[in-house]
Amino acid sequence: MSLTFTLDPAVGPALRDGILDLWTDVSNAGGAVGFVGRVDRETVRPELLKHLAAMAEGRHRLLVGQDAAGEVAATAFFSFNAHRLQKHWVWLYTVMVHPRLQGRGYGRDLLAAAADAARGFDGIEAVRLSCRGGLGLEDFYGSCGYKEVGRIPEAIRVAPGDDRDDVIMLLPLR
Ligand SMILES: CC(C)(COP(=O)(O)OP(=O)(O)OC[C@H]1O[C@@H](n2cnc3c(N)ncnc32)[C@H](O)[C@@H]1OP(=O)(O)O)[C@@H](O)C(=O)NCCC(=O)NCCS
Numbered sequence: 001m002s003l004t005f006t007l008d009p010a011v012g013p014a015l016r017d018g019i020l021d022l023w024t025d026v027s028n029a030g031g032a033v034g035f036v037g038r039v040d041r042e043t044v045r046p047e048l049l050k051h052l053a054a055m056a057e058g059r060h061r062l063l064v065g066q067d068a069a070g071e072v073a074a075t076a077f078f079s080f081n082a083h084r085l086q087k088h089w090v091w092l093y094t095v096m097v098h099p100r101l102q103g104r105g106y107g108r109d110l111l112a113a114a115a116d117a118a119r120g121f122d123g124i125e126a127v128r129l130s131c132r133g134g135l136g137l138e139d140f141y142g143s144c145g146y147k148e149v150g151r152i153p154e155a156i157r158v159a160p161g162d163d164r165d166d167v168i169m170l171l172p173l174r
Contacts, residue, residue, distance in 0.1 A: 003065035003073050003106055005113035011052060015064070018072030020044055022098055029099035032132035036158045051077050051094075061121075063114055065097075065106065073098050074110045078118065089126040090118055111144040119173050126172045132156050133165030141169045 009015060023044045027035045034047060054060035059082070065074030079091040092114055097106045118127050129146070131137040133156075138148055146169040154163035 001068060003067060003109060005063060005065045005074075005110070007063050007117045008055075008061055009064050011055075011062070015072065016048065016052070017041075019064070019075055020048055022072050022075060022096060023048065023094070025099055026096040031096055031099075032135055032137065033094050033096050054079070061117075063110070063117055065110055065113070067101075073101055074106055076110060076114050078114075078121075088123055089128055090121060090124050092118075092127050092129040095129070107140060108144055111141070111146075115145070115171060115173065125174055126170055128168065128170050131167050131169060132158070133167050138167050138169065144171075146171045 011019075020041045023033060024039055024041050026033055027039045027044065035043065051060055051062070055062060059080055061078040061080075063076045063078070064072060067073045074097045076095045077093045079093055081087055081089070081091070095107070095110065095114075097110060115127065118124050127146075129141070131141065133151070142148070148167055149170045150168035152166040152168075155166035156164040158164055
């Protein structure tokens with residue numbers, strides 16, 4: 001099976017709920033996508049609504065991967081910089097693959113589709129993201145061509161006494 005990736009799909013109720021379920025399931029499986037501990041759809045919904053509002057304003061764009069049945073299996077959000085001196089690169093956020101599908105190459109497919117999409121964005125020359133240290137994510141992004149370009153020690157407090165590095169990864173597109 002391979003996933004079908006769509007940039008900027010129309011987000012109706014079914015797709016919105018699919019993304020909410022994906023984000024909730026990924027978080028509850030321990031994924032580093034903005035939450036720690038157990039969450040439900042209603043915890044995640046405000047974060048998704050922020051992305052959707054930013055998409056409506058043209059500040060964010062969405063890449064969705066769906067399986068053969070049309071189920072939402074993977075996502076990544078692009079965020080453009082407002083600062084006029086930083087308009088030549090884009091942030092990538094909320095990179096996730098459903099837990100039942102992880103470890104089968106879909107994450108790499110997602111990031112390949114994201115790089116292809118970013119190459120099509122006007123004036124964009126690099127993709128930057130940050131990830132939580134201590135989970136091996138640097139190796140995942142490294143296997144997708146990203147380089148670690150910075151690390152802020154203990155900048156992410158996942159729990160009292162458990163601070164993780166904020167790792168900055170970069171993919172030049174040219
Ligand atoms: C991170 C994530 C997107 C990777 O997707 P995936 O489909 O599981 O990854 P793939 O199967 O495409 O793996 C690609 C490579 O990265 C490696 N890899 C994947 N996740 C890894 C991890 N957590 N630690 C170390 N290596 C990892 C794989 O072993 C594979 O390497 P190989 O080709 O040498 O075997 C997925 O595991 C996920 O959604 N995790 C939870 C959410 C999350 O934490 N997202 C990161 C936000 S910064």
